[in-house]
Amino acid sequence: MSATRILPVGVRNAGDLATICAGEGAKSDPLWERATKAKRQWARDRLTELGTFAWVAYNGADPIGMIQCHPDRDPMGVGVAVIDCIWVPKKSRWGRGIGSKLLAEVETTMQRQHRWFEGKPADGIAAMAFHGEAEGQQSAESFYLHHGFVRVGGDPDLMFKPFQPDIVWTPTPRAVVTPTSLPDDQARVTVLLGPLSCPFQYRILSQTGTYVGEKLGMTVTEVDAVSDPEGYLAHGGLSGILVGGRQLRYDLLQHEKLDKELSGL
Numbered sequence: 001m002s003a004t005r006i007l008p009v010g011v012r013n014a015g016d017l018a019t020i021c022a023g024e025g026a027k028s029d030p031l032w033e034r035a036t037k038a039k040r041q042w043a044r045d046r047l048t049e050l051g052t053f054a055w056v057a058y059n060g061a062d063p064i065g066m067i068q069c070h071p072d073r074d075p076m077g078v079g080v081a082v083i084d085c086i087w088v089p090k091k092s093r094w095g096r097g098i099g100s101k102l103l104a105e106v107e108t109t110m111q112r113q114h115r116w117f118e119g120k121p122a123d124g125i126a127a128m129a130f131h132g133e134a135e136g137q138q139s140a141e142s143f144y145l146h147h148g149f150v151r152v153g154g155d156p157d158l159m160f161k162p163f164q165p166d167i168v169w170t171p172t173p174r175a176v177v178t179p180t181s182l183p184d185d186q187a188r189v190t191v192l193l194g195p196l197s198c199p200f201q202y203r204i205l206s207q208t209g210t211y212v213g214e215k216l217g218m219t220v221t222e223v224d225a226v227s228d229p230e231g232y233l234a235h236g237g238l239s240g241i242l243v244g245g246r247q248l249r250y251d252l253l254q255h256e257k258l259d260k261e262l263s264g265l
């Protein structure tokens with residue numbers, strides 16, 4: 001077996017960062033296809049904005065794991081690299097050190113002088129550790145705890161590891177942003193599908209839109225940032241679902257809450 005190589009994501013392998021998230025059988029699924037296309041667009045936009053922001057682990061030419069991050073600076077000037085996602089999809093690869101190698105690559109990079117932090121090293125590394133694991137797979141939370149991260153900021157998904165013991169990071173609270181509602185949205189379900197960092201999220205949004213349309217007997221219109229950039233930007237350039245022009249709070253991942261929300265509309 002050839003050794004695992006960790007390579008930065010650039011324009012040439014941005015597609016690998018997108019397709020690695022899709023499960024078995026995804027190639028023949030049009031929704032996955034659209035979701036990975038949206039992620040490819042997101043990766044290209046992010047490369048332009050941030051430079052290297054993600055790494056893919058390869059076995060030969062096969063992408064077998066990924067990690068992606070962005071910079072954050074708190075009001076006191078503490079600069080932190082925030083990992084949005086880490087993912088080793090295939091069961092046959094779990095527990096072989098791939099996740100640890102990907103994390104080490106980000107830690108090493110951010111401990112060197114870096115353009116994200118005015119040419120200085122980051123003060124620490126943070127991670128969004130939401131539960132996206134498959135059955136029997138290690139959770140992101142358990143993985144980060146194992147690697148010395150601790151919870152911070154009252155956000156159950158957010159973890160932090162300072163690079164120096166006295167560093168305190170005050171994370172910026174996640175902003176609540178609402179897409180713009182247009183007159184056409186008043187009598188329909190509008191699904192706004194942006195260039196998303198997560199193809200799972202794209203699929204859930206689309207599937208939730210279909211579900212809501214059927215449940216409420218309303219027409220569903222999808223506005224995809226890749227195929228209809230103007231329509232997407234006219235809605236404020238944000239992803240989400242509008243029902244009769246009002247933003248939906250829950251999706252199919254929280255089925256019961258979604259049904260409750262729909263019955264209250």
Ligand SMILES: CC(C)(COP(=O)(O)OP(=O)(O)OC[C@H]1O[C@@H](n2cnc3c(N)ncnc32)[C@H](O)[C@@H]1OP(=O)(O)O)[C@@H](O)C(=O)NCCC(=O)NCCS
Pocket residue numbers: 084085086087088089093094095096097098099100101128129130131132133134136137138139140142143146
């Ligand atoms: C977490 C994850 C990245 C770990 O990847 P991996 O390549 O299997 O990790 P490693 O092989 O480097 O293992 C890391 C450590 O955890 C241990 N470990 C691995 N699987 C484990 C499991 N199921 N339970 C407990 N410990 C486990 C390993 O033994 C290793 O310990 P060591 O450093 O003492 O040797 C991977 O399992 C994953 O993708 N999980 C889902 C993450 C997720 O939900 N992502 C989306 C939201 S961010």
